[in-house]
Amino acid sequence: MARPLTPKLSPARIAKAALELVDAHGEFTVPDLAKRLKVSPSSLYNHVDGKADIIELMRGQAVGAIALPDHSAGLDWAPVIREIAVQYRNSYARHPRLIPLLTAYSVRDETTIRMYNVLADQFVAAGFGPARVLEAITVLDNFVLGSALDVAAPEEVWEPGEAATDSLRAALAAGLGRERRADEAFEFGLDLIVAGLERAAAAGP
Numbered sequence: 001m002a003r004p005l006t007p008k009l010s011p012a013r014i015a016k017a018a019l020e021l022v023d024a025h026g027e028f029t030v031p032d033l034a035k036r037l038k039v040s041p042s043s044l045y046n047h048v049d050g051k052a053d054i055i056e057l058m059r060g061q062a063v064g065a066i067a068l069p070d071h072s073a074g075l076d077w078a079p080v081i082r083e084i085a086v087q088y089r090n091s092y093a094r095h096p097r098l099i100p101l102l103t104a105y106s107v108r109d110e111t112t113i114r115m116y117n118v119l120a121d122q123f124v125a126a127g128f129g130p131a132r133v134l135e136a137i138t139v140l141d142n143f144v145l146g147s148a149l150d151v152a153a154p155e156e157v158w159e160p161g162e163a164a165t166d167s168l169r170a171a172l173a174a175g176l177g178r179e180r181r182a183d184e185a186f187e188f189g190l191d192l193i194v195a196g197l198e199r200a201a202a203a204g205p
Contacts, residue, residue: 009039009047015057019095022058026097030054052105058098060109065091068118077122077201082194084119085144089186092148099145126201136197143193147186 017036021028030051034041048054066087069080092099107113116137123133150157158164158172175181 009037009043011047011057012061013037014044014047014054015061018054019058019061019098022098022101023095027101028054055101055105056107056109058095059102059107060111062091062095062098063088063109063112063115065094066115068115077125078194078198080122081119081140081197082190084115085140085190085193088115089144089147092145093151096149096152099149123197126197127204128201132200136200139193143189147182147189150182150185153182 014033014037018028018033021032021036030041030044033054034044037044044054048057066084068084069075107116119137119140120133123136128136156176158168158176160168160172164172178184
């Protein structure tokens with residue numbers, strides 16, 4: 001029998017199929033993934049060592065949608081951080097059910113490490129010391145991933161009933177149901193974070 005012109009399996013195909021399962025069900029198993037790809041589970045192990053590798057492939061698939069800036073372009077650090085954060089949030093907003101799976105595994109994917117390299121270099125360019133660089137990356141990570149989850153939240157995020165104070169009730173009446181509520185909250189929060197980082201950079205290490 002003639003061999004197929006293209007391999008039946010590849011890391012990219014595995015990541016795509018696994019993401020489809022996670023998007024639909026919030027989880028995946030190796031047997032279910034093999035069934036979706038119409039191969040035996042043992043065939044998958046020719047390309048990955050196990051579930052952790054597949055999750056890293058999915059992480060790379062999500063981060064691969066981010067267009068990273070050219071290191072040699074001499075861009076100001078704050079707009080670069082902002083643009084990466086926007087793309088980072090938008091990419092994971094398309095796959096919010098992937099986020100809880102990622103938290104159980106250390107980041108090893110090379111595409112994702114490249115993004116963190118750019119973030120670290122930009123924060124160094126801002127004048128931050130090593131410990132503050134890690135803090136800044138952590139703040140950005142926490143905000144971006146939480147904002148991505150917010151995109152997938154139900155329309156009525158809060159239902160406090162009679163427990164709400166007048167202040168909370170007024171806020172919910174003004175904000176819930178707005179078409180771009182999650183986007184506007186993300187943009188507001190990102191403005192606050194970038195402004196805070198700029199103040200920290202101006203204050204010195």
